Amino acid sequence: MGKRRVKATICNEAGEVELAVLEGTMGPEALDIQQLYPDHGLLAFDPGFRSTASCKSAITFIDGEAGVLLYRGYPIEELAEKSNFIEVAHLLMLGELPSESEYEDFWGSIRRHSLLHEQVLRFYDGFRRDAHPMAIMVGVVGALSAFYHDAMDMFDGEHRLQAAIRLVAKMPTIAAASYTYSIGRPIRYPRNDLDYAPNFLQMLFGVPSEEYEVNPTLARAMDLILLLHADHEQNASTSTVRMAASSGANPFACIAAGIASLWGPAHGGANEAVLRMLMEIGKIEKISEVIARAKDKDDPFRLMGFGHRVYRNFDPRSRVLQKMAKEVLDHLGIDDPLLEVAVKLEEIAVHDEYFIERKLYPNVDFYSGILLRAMGLPMTMFTAIFALARTVGWVSHWLELQGDSHGIDRPRQLYVGKTLRHYPGKGKKQQR
Ligand code: SDX
Numbered sequence: 001m002g003k004r005r006v007k008a009t010i011c012n013e014a015g016e017v018e019l020a021v022l023e024g025t026m027g028p029e030a031l032d033i034q035q036l037y038p039d040h041g042l043l044a045f046d047p048g049f050r051s052t053a054s055c056k057s058a059i060t061f062i063d064g065e066a067g068v069l070l071y072r073g074y075p076i077e078e079l080a081e082k083s084n085f086i087e088v089a090h091l092l093m094l095g096e097l098p099s100e101s102e103y104e105d106f107w108g109s110i111r112r113h114s115l116l117h118e119q120v121l122r123f124y125d126g127f128r129r130d131a132h133p134m135a136i137m138v139g140v141v142g143a144l145s146a147f148y149h150d151a152m153d154m155f156d157g158e159h160r161l162q163a164a165i166r167l168v169a170k171m172p173t174i175a176a177a178s179y180t181y182s183i184g185r186p187i188r189y190p191r192n193d194l195d196y197a198p199n200f201l202q203m204l205f206g207v208p209s210e211e212y213e214v215n216p217t218l219a220r221a222m223d224l225i226l227l228l229h230a231d232h233e234q235n236a237s238t239s240t241v242r243m244a245a246s247s248g249a250n251p252f253a254c255i256a257a258g259i260a261s262l263w264g265p266a267h268g269g270a271n272e273a274v275l276r277m278l279m280e281i282g283k284i285e286k287i288s289e290v291i292a293r294a295k296d297k298d299d300p301f302r303l304m305g306f307g308h309r310v311y312r313n314f315d316p317r318s319r320v321l322q323k324m325a326k327e328v329l330d331h332l333g334i335d336d337p338l339l340e341v342a343v344k345l346e347e348i349a350v351h352d353e354y355f356i357e358r359k360l361y362p363n364v365d366f367y368s369g370i371l372l373r374a375m376g377l378p379m380t381m382f383t384a385i386f387a388l389a390r391t392v393g394w395v396s397h398w399l400e401l402q403g404d405s406h407g408i409d410r411p412r413q414l415y416v417g418k419t420l421r422h423y424p425g426k427g428k429k430q431q432r
Helices: 036-040 076-082 085-094 100-111 118-124 133-143 157-182 196-205 216-228 236-246 251-262 270-281 284-295 316-332 337-349 353-357 365-374 379-401
Strands: 005-009 016-022 060-063 068-071
Touching: 016 036, 068 076, 068 085, 068 316, 076 216, 076 316, 085 100, 085 157, 085 196, 085 216, 085 379, 100 157, 118 133, 118 157, 133 157, 133 251, 133 379, 157 196, 157 251, 157 379, 196 216, 216 316, 216 365, 216 379, 236 251, 236 379, 251 379, 270 284, 270 337, 270 365, 270 379, 284 337, 316 337, 316 365, 337 365, 365 379
Parallel strands: none
Antiparallel strands: 005 016, 060 068
């Protein structure tokens, strides 16, 4: 880390103090304020963490101004074109692209852990058939803690990797079961003769009464969706996982917390919200009305799939997903008017002063819903698929922070409540 220092003037008896500036390998430098409170009794105020680096990480880099996304230094566009989800999982979790033999070992270890304990499958019967798949996934993944808690010594690197592999391996089975359960279809077992994405598709769409035939275009599309959603720096759900993990909580419980955080419509729930919005718009003629609502300060409506806390340019993932959505629709011979509405909505919005001024561009969620719908997925599964993919990123950050020595994450606050006051009157109130 660089040794550049800046002077910060603290207007109290401390006078002027020097704070170190920490340099990473890329991206913004960070003012080291760790001693600001212990040495000077001052807190930094940053609700929403717009200007806060919560940790050091070597996994994913985003340049929001330039619309750049790198997984361990590799551009997302190159990985989308040349790699696959399992290879990217190895890259994110272990730091490097695998050799042929490393790939086979890694994929073999994932394949061997894709089954769920039969008792876990019984949790599904406790849910109503119309339960949202994300509600089921939060519950079932959290419940895995009850099945592996004792077998894990979190201080053992092998045990940690085993837990991470188990989560990546079981998520497709859990997510697919959340869907088939909701439509009254028997839960399907994973097949070890299929790759990750096609195996997920056969668990989603296969029926016991006939052989499932993998559609290579849909399998490639699903693999790409998973790859693009795998990680994204310190987003809300990843930060949730890191915070839960900082207390030493069981990794299954930490990932369940991440699923819960991802579900929100401002985060991973946006893909479902985008499709609902496009369906509500329905036709190009209604776009101007929606744009007006999005710009109206008195209207809480936001253009779902637009804007991003970090990207102040196009989210590179939305470009790849737009192209794949068109390919899949053409391959299936589907003429989805919603794609036309989405493309027109984007065209109008990105040329509108309100969006330009606020640097609001389509994000990863803007086209993913159209692609998933074309593939036959119900809207309620869109965020479940996001959670399935992001499990790789969550476990990568979970593995990375095991080497972190800063202890439990425990932010402070700017207290604005009542000052000290005392209980009125004497003695205990008579029991009413
Ligand atoms: C994901 O963090 C990640 O990396 C997340 C993610 C990942 O891979 O993990 O990339 C996945 O969550 C993508 C984002 C999906 N969410 C949506 O598409 C929901 C719609 N977008 C917004 O809710 C919003 O843009 C956020 C939540 C994404 C970002 O919000 P910010 O950075 O807090 O922006 P803001 O609320 O401060 O808005 C700044 C201005 C405001 O206007 P002013 O008060 O300055 O006049 O922009 C406006 C906002 O009203 N604005 C929008 C808008 N988003 C922001 N106006 C209309 N439509 C929108 N979508």
